Amino acid sequence: MALLVALGVLVCSVQIFAEDYAPVVTERIPGSTETPVWTSGAKVMWQEADSVVFAHVLEMSGGSRPSACMRAASLQARSEMRRYISESITSSELLSVEDLSSDPEFESVTASLAQGSITGASVKEQYWEKVLKTDLRGEKTLRILCASKVQVTRADLDLQLGRIIEEETARNPEMRHALMMAQTDFLNSLD
Secondary structure: HHHHHHHHHHHHHHHHHHHHHHHEEEEEOOOOOOOOOHHHHHOEEEEOOOOEEEEEEEEEEEOOHHHHHHHHHHHHHHOOOOHHHHHHHHHHHHHHHHHOOOOOOOOOHHHHHHHHOOOOOEEEEEEEEEEEEEOOOOOEEEEEEEEEEEEEEEEHHHHHHHHHHHOOOOOOHHHHHHHHHHHHHHHHHHO
């Protein structure tokens, strides 16, 4: 019985501690009363209807202008989307064969997938909030969190990725096949 009481006190203490250090939203984008679920980072990339969507959150000093923060979040979202796709495709088990990943064309494909921009990618939704955060010393700091949701049609993305893979693997059909399979697996894994 004493153990249960002690455990109950510990759980209560942890809850109080967590509440004392939980971020407090002080201001939100006009027209919003709560933080959208997509800004949590639980899902980075997913499919909605015929589009592929990527979400990115950026944190800045609380004194930053929301418009500047959202612009930076949107620019970075496009870049991070491309990097995420590149890493997902090139880290596939299909490419774990030593001969494929050590081929110079593999580095060329990886660079081409990660750099540049995705044609047709556009900002679907943006959100910002100012948050008062408490560190472990009890000091409070104001931060602004900006989130950007970028989308591109799945057909456009599939076509662009396929074109890059074909161009960069002209001399290595085995690698081209493995990358095309990895691309298909990646796109099919988005829910």
